[in-house]
Amino acid sequence: DIQMTQSPSTLSASVGDRVTITCRASQSISSWLAWYQQKPGKAPKLLIYKASSLESGVPSRFSGSGSGTEFTLTISSLQPDDFATYYCQQYNSYFTFGGGTKVEIK
Amino acid sequence: QVTLRESGPALVKPTQTLTLTCTFSGFSLSTSGMCVSWIRQPPGKALEWLARIDWDDDKYYSTSLKTRLTISKDTSKNQVVLTMTNMDPVDTATYYCARTTTIFGVVIPFDYWGQGTLVTVSS
Numbered sequence: 001d002i003q004m005t006q007s008p009s010t011l012s013a014s015v016g017d018r019v020t021i022t023c024r025a026s027q028s029i030s031s032w033l034a035w036y037q038q039k040p041g042k043a044p045k046l047l048i049y050k051a052s053s054l055e056s057g058v059p060s061r062f063s064g065s066g067s068g069t070e071f072t073l074t075i076s077s078l079q080p081d082d083f084a085t086y087y088c089q090q091y092n093s094y095f096t097f098g099g100g101t102k103v104e105i106k
Numbered sequence: 107q108v109t110l111r112e113s114g115p116a117l118v119k120p121t122q123t124l125t126l127t128c129t130f131s132g133f134s135l136s137t138s139g140m141c142v143s144w145i146r147q148p149p150g151k152a153l154e155w156l157a158r159i160d161w162d163d164d165k166y167y168s169t170s171l172k173t174r175l176t177i178s179k180d181t182s183k184n185q186v187v188l189t190m191t192n193m194d195p196v197d198t199a200t201y202y203c204a205r206t207t208t209i210f211g212v213v214i215p216f217d218y219w220g221q222g223t224l225v226t227v228s229s
Contacts, residue, residue, distance in 0.1 A: 087153055
């Protein structure tokens with residue numbers, strides 16, 4: 001099974017900060033990677049698919065990059081609505097989620 | 107408008123079998139490229155994919171849980187059913203169903219989710 005490792009597990013940041021979250025796959029997954037945002041008590045929301053494609057309706061401050069085993073999610077200027085937990089997910093072979101990164105207010 | 111909704115018991119006893127139903131609208135599971143998956147999330151923990159069923163009735167299961175899971179669909183009712191046998195307190199979680207679609211040959215995973223249903227396993 002493919003394992004997904006996210007870092008950091010928690011990130012403290014301020015509004016306006018540039019934020020980067022890293023996701024590493026245990027083997028190459030090409031570009032078959034998605035990113036989700038989840039707020040407490042809510043279902044996850046798809047942000048990015050195929051490593052860098054922005055889902056319809058998602059603000060352009062979110063961007064994704066990477067291929068193979070190393071991927072990043074970047075929020076160019078953190079907004080109040082962005083404080084949440086973020087998950088990466090591979091879909092090269094079945095599906096596996098990372099452990100999550102909680103973005104909290106500094 | 108695409109919607110999914112999970113339904114099932116809120117409480118099950120250890121060793122019992124859990125049956126969850128995902129009722130969806132706004133798409134057809136007979137359309138090529140459409141899939142529905144079940145995902146769960148224990149309280150305060152990460153997401154875990156459980157099973158997937160495709161438009162052509164292909165089925166896929168989590169390696170660690172495949173002996174306990176069965177997924178099926180009723181296309182006429184727009185429903186996907188998941189059964190999980192031999193429930194244990196560690197299976198306490200919010201269970202979600204979610205859609206995967208393919209647009210112009212590109213797979214888009216989990217673009218729509220249900221609101222989730224919390225299942226507690228306790229005697």
